[in-house]
Amino acid sequence: MAAADLRAELSCSVCREIYTNPVTLLCGHNFCLICIERTWDWQKSIEEDPSCPECRRTYRRKPELIRNLRLRNIAEQFLSTDPQQDGTGTSGDSKCSSHNKILEYYCCEESVCVCVSCCLVGKHRGHRVELLSEASEKKKEKLRKVVEKLRPEREETERGAQRLQERRREVAEKAAGETERVTALFRDIREQLEALEKRLLSDISSQKEKLSLPLTDLIHQLEIKKDELSRKIRHIEELCNMADPLTVLQERESHGAADNEGGRERHDIKVPAVGDLDVDLISETLLTGLAAIGTGVKGRWIYGQEATDLLLDINTAGNHLSVSEDRKSVCYSLTELHYPQSPERFQVPQTLSSRSFPSGRHYWDMEGSESGGWGIGVAYPSIERNGGHSWIGDNNKSWCLCRWINAYSVTYNREWTHLPHVPSCSRIRISLDYEAGRLSFYELSEPIRHLHTFTATFTEPLHAACLVWDENACLKNMS
Secondary structure (H helix, E strand, O other): OOHHHHHHHOEOOOOOOEOOOEEEOOOOOEEEHHHHHHHHHHHHHOOOOOEOOOOOOEOOOOOOOEEOHHHHHHHHHHHHHOHHHOOOOOOOOOEOOOOOOEOOEEEOOOOEEEOHHHHHOOOOOOOOEEEHHHHHHHHHHHHHHHHHHHHHHHHHHHHHHHHHHHHHHHHHHHHHHHHHHHHHHHHHHHHHHHHHHHHHHHHHHHHHHHHHHHHHHHHHHHHHHHHHHHHHHHHHHHHHOOOOHHHHHHHHHHHOOOOOHHHOOOOOOOOOOOOOOOHHHHHHHHHHHHHHHHHHHHHHHOOOEEEOOOOEOHHHOOOOEEEOOOOOEEEEOOOOOOOOOOOOOOOOOEEEEEEEEOOOEEEEEEEEOOOOOEEEEEEOOOOOOOOHHHOOOOOOOEEEEEEOOOOEEEEEOOEEEEOOOOOOOOEEEEEEEOOOOEEEEEEOOOOOEEEEEEEOOOOOOEEEEEEEOOOOOEEEEOO
16 A cells, blocks of 8 residues: 555544544544544534534434554554654655645745745745745754743643642542541441340340249249149049048048138248349440440540530620620620720630640531621631731631631631532531641531531641621530
């Protein structure tokens, strides 16, 4: 097969170039991957179904693109031997379609290769032209400069990919560790539950044996008594059936058959008092055992984390912030409350907790009003107390989750991010891992929903922070 024929067979009908990453459609036609994707994107923009550019076969949905590896290999091998693709070769086989002469020059004004006749008598007469070799070298120089600019970008991209891969490995390793931890935890829970079950069943069995023993002895005695009475009854019935009076009368005196005649004596059987199963003891053992298992699970699962009972520091509360007597809740006040002046007091309606967290893992639950605007988070004690940068989240010393007009957003250093979650619950859990530099917010809905996690390197102790800015806004610490 001639080179021209082979080139035609290996050319994409869309771009008219040798295949690059060829793919095969269900109809059997081949195209460059990028060419067919661009074609289908264009068809989508004009609301047409995707179709084959050659046979026009249409598809209701985008079909899967099958990479044609064999065709790609043939195309790459052809390119490596094609003189038109060899940067050091000539293009002697390429001729002008108008004059059938070899293309020797490059028209700089129209950016096309031309022959000598095009330059002298053709439509490129008078245009600025260069020899192909000179034009090629100039273009190569431009391309080298492009490559020089692209190399740093490629290196940075590679470094970014490496960082992402490292992060992916870290996530995979952490997920594997958590999977192992959860598996071990549930295995231990099952073992403890089985041990508790055996203990309870053993206790029940012991109580049953203890209660059944006197009853068994009494039943045995009653069986003996019953047999004796049955024997006497049978003997008396035999006497009653006898016809000889003398025998009946003599038997009465010698055997006392009528000792109980007339019911003068009755030997009532007294059943001894026997207790019942101690259900209360069984229930207490069960509940104590389950509580111990739950305590062990909590200790293993959230080791080092404590539910924090926070109290708000009224000395930091702004004058439009009403703090409850138990220092657990705040509401916005339309009237100024005229708190005593203090350098720690905010001039905006927000406050900090009395307790700080210089280390460790902690969490606390806050409940916010359904209406009004409020924010919760953490702040350094060095946060400004006055001015536009004193609001929680509007500086680099505080982190905040806000709820306003039935929507969540988070902010740090005046960088706001709107969250896609629609509020479904008024209770929020704030989880702080100081050493790991993580501050997470969870909506305590059913099921619990993660809202956002800040990551930072904390450099000061952290205080819980509360902010309200609307007359209907209130916050309450539920921990």
